[in-house]
């Protein structure tokens with residue numbers, strides 16, 4: 159395996175929301191690092207602060223205290239080095255723009271020639287299997303295809319890290335499996351670094367090289383689990399492996415413990 163350099167560093171991150179009814183400590187004390195080229199999944203009990211954590215990573219939310227660094231530089235706001243894909247693809251696409259126009263839009267903020275921009279868009283649409291739909295509008299596409307557009311837009315932007323917040327929660331099971339394979343493909347073929355938040359334990363094990371299990375809120379990292387499955391994965395063979403079952407059972411058990419407020423179990 160090639161040497162990897164540290165991409166993200168999160169240290170003693172804490173986030174307290176102030177509200178009229180009192181403060182809510184969403185993130186207690188989260189620390190972890192991520193190397194360039196890794197695919198890290200984040201799971202945890204419902205409401206444990208996954209979205210809050212992602213927003214702090216992406217510079218969309220200011221932490222109450224602690225450090226988020228990308229390539230050694232503090233993240234203080236949205237950065238061109240990061241692209242975020244949310245669950246609600248319907249709301250993230252502009253209905254009056256074509257698929258191509260949606261993918262191209264953020265690139266207009268980059269200093270690129272028209273040719274370079276068009277090449278990035280074509281390449282990203284091909285990568286997600288939507289080259290044929292470039293001139294369609296989002297509302298002419300299925301939910302799964304719309305989410306592919308959102309992924310293409312993020313890929314075309316060439317971020318150093320792709321941050322995905324439950325991106326497949328709203329699509330059917332078969333589409334979800336296809337999109338999971340697309341994410342694996344983007345990661346293995348293009349070396350894209352990905353932080354992927356999901357509710358789905360099986361999905362976290364199938365996709366990840368590491369799974370971070372969060373405690374219940376106020377959150378800390380209950381376990382940082384290496385997923386020692388072969389890098390070549392497919393929906394049938396990988397999910398049938400005994401090791402896959404062991405890992406998913408372990409993560410499930412950890413989340414149950416997290417819900418009860420217990421600390422980590424031995425592996």
Ligand SMILES: Nc1ncnc2c1ncn2[C@@H]1O[C@H](COP(=O)(O)OP(=O)(O)OP(=O)(O)O)[C@@H](O)[C@H]1O
Nearest residue numbers: 175177182184203204205206207208209210211375
């Ligand atoms: N803007 C806000 N103001 C006050 N409290 C908030 C705000 N956003 C989130 N919270 C609280 O912070 C905690 C974590 O919320 P967050 O949405 O990050 O969790 P989550 O793990 O992503 O949730 P889910 O499992 O439902 O997707 C919750 O207790 C939530 O009520």
